[in-house]
Amino acid sequence: MKISTPTDFDDLWRNATLYAIIAAWAQRGLFSSLMQKPCAIEDLSANQRALECTVPMLIHSGLLQTDGQLLALTPLATKIEQQADWPKAGLGQISDLSRLGDTFDDGDPVKDEQGTPQKTDGGVNREVPEQARNFIDTLYHRSDESSLLTAQWLQRHWAAGGRILDLGGGHGRYAKELADRGFDLTLFDIELVVAFARERYGNTLSYINGDFLVDDLGGSWDGIFMSNIVHGLSEEENRHLLKRLRNALKPGAMLAVKDMFLDQSGAHPEVSAAFAVTMLMYTSAGKSYRLNDYQQWCQEAGFSDFQIIYTPSYEICLAR
Ligand SMILES: C[S@@+](CC[C@H](N)C(=O)[O-])C[C@H]1O[C@@H](n2cnc3c(N)ncnc32)[C@H](O)[C@@H]1O
CATH class of the missing domain: 1.10.10.10 (Winged helix-like DNA-binding domain superfamily/Winged helix DNA-binding domain)
Incomplete structure (x- = not known):
């Protein structure tokens, strides 16, 4: 504003x-x-x-x-x-915002009124399953258009019938849209969240429980998709993860990463600038990254052949 x-x-x-x-x-x-x-x-x-x-x-x-x-x-x-999409955490978030100043001391996530840090892994607090469910449900409702558009774009880039991994796939809506277009989809997430996706989509998808920074990613994949993951991780974690993804993909297979990136100025677009504050408040090391920096990490991890699909509120970065 x-x-x-x-x-x-x-x-x-x-x-x-x-x-x-x-x-x-x-x-x-x-x-x-x-x-x-x-x-x-x-x-x-x-x-x-x-x-x-x-x-x-x-x-x-x-x-x-x-x-x-x-x-x-x-x-x-x-x-x-009807979509139960009111800001359920809204009053809590306002109260968290009133303590934003505390993050200037240590860069740690905001603490609640009792002093407990509000740290999440990409928005998911494993210690509070009901809160995790609400968050994943909210993302599900918010991704009605983006999952459709993303699947339409990616359909043009992956060969029909390919085995695709949706890493940190959460609610599974992106994976389902891709599965509906004839891909063989596996959703990877922590056990708690996989259970939510399984409730929604059952056998339409396959599932892997795990921590994507350490556990076996189950390759070799014809494609890997990641939505809203990069901004939740530190730069080191992203670099580490990209190397793991390159190794989990078949040679020449495509990685598709959907996220909200900043441009070269580091300040635009506004939606990415605002999102950095949410990451400051609720993750230990996440932030909004510049698209160029992300591409540099990809190159270092062995990816090339970049292509970017721009939309008003996010980008989809393709690399092989
Ligand atoms: C912001 S949500 C994105 C969900 C979905 N991809 C989307 O765009 O709507 C981040 C997801 O990554 C998962 N996640 C975060 N860290 C993870 C890790 N280390 N291993 C596996 N999953 C992780 C979270 O559980 C959550 O489902």
């Missing part, structure tokens, strides 16, 4: 307030109360003053509509509610 005048801070504050309202409504199940039919404010089970003070902001945001008497979800809010 651009700060052009001092009063832009008012907009920032209003946006932060709106985010907190949405998170509070989602946490209290208030959007789902409106799912069946329009309701009067008095029919919602929450403090009336809190409702009266927050409803107007939700109307301005385009999530609620009213006829002056009843409230209803807009089509967008209905879709978000």
Whole structure:
């Protein structure tokens, strides 16, 4: 966001307030109360003053509509509610943001109110399975378009029927889209997350439980796909992983990495710049990387023949 005048801070504050309202409504199940039919404010089970003070902001945001008497979800809010895609961790994230300054002491992930570091592996906290499930579900819902587009692109680059590994495949939506196009897909992830993908896709996919930095990757593969993994790892881990991937691929087979990279300036696009802060807060060494740096690591790991597919919010980097 651009700060052009001092009063832009008012907009920032209003946006932060709106985010907190949405998170509070989602946490209290208030959007789902409106799912069946329009309701009067008095029919919602929450403090009336809190409702009266927050409803107007939700109307301005385009999530609620009213006829002056009843409230209803807009089509967008209905879709978000159906996909259970409200920012469930929203209030927790705002409270974590208030402690962002602590990361300037040691670069470690933010700590919660009890002082426990909020460290995750690529967003997954193995110690809190319910939180891990929510995170993976959110990624699943958010990847409806990107998994489709990515599979359409990759279909053009891998030979039909090839054995493809989806490394850190999470929910499995990318793997499923590729499997639907005739590839033989195996999803690799930690045991907890593989169980989530298996619940969703059963025998459509094959699965490997493990730590991709140390365990056998099960090659030789005709292709390896990785989405949203690079930014969760340190530079050393990425270099190490890329060497392992080169060895797990058949000679000349293609690696496809989807991620949000920065350009040569190190500041653009904004979506990657913003994502670096999330990595600072929730991983021990992740950040947004420059595309050129990533390509350099690939070269060092023995890859060449680079090609990049640009989209407005991520890149897909191909290398052989
Ligand atoms: C940000 S999620 C990405 C999920 C999916 N690829 C996507 O783009 O939506 C990162 C995934 O990598 C997995 N992961 C992180 N570190 C891992 C490791 N060392 N070994 C195996 N899986 C790992 C996490 O469990 C999680 O499912």
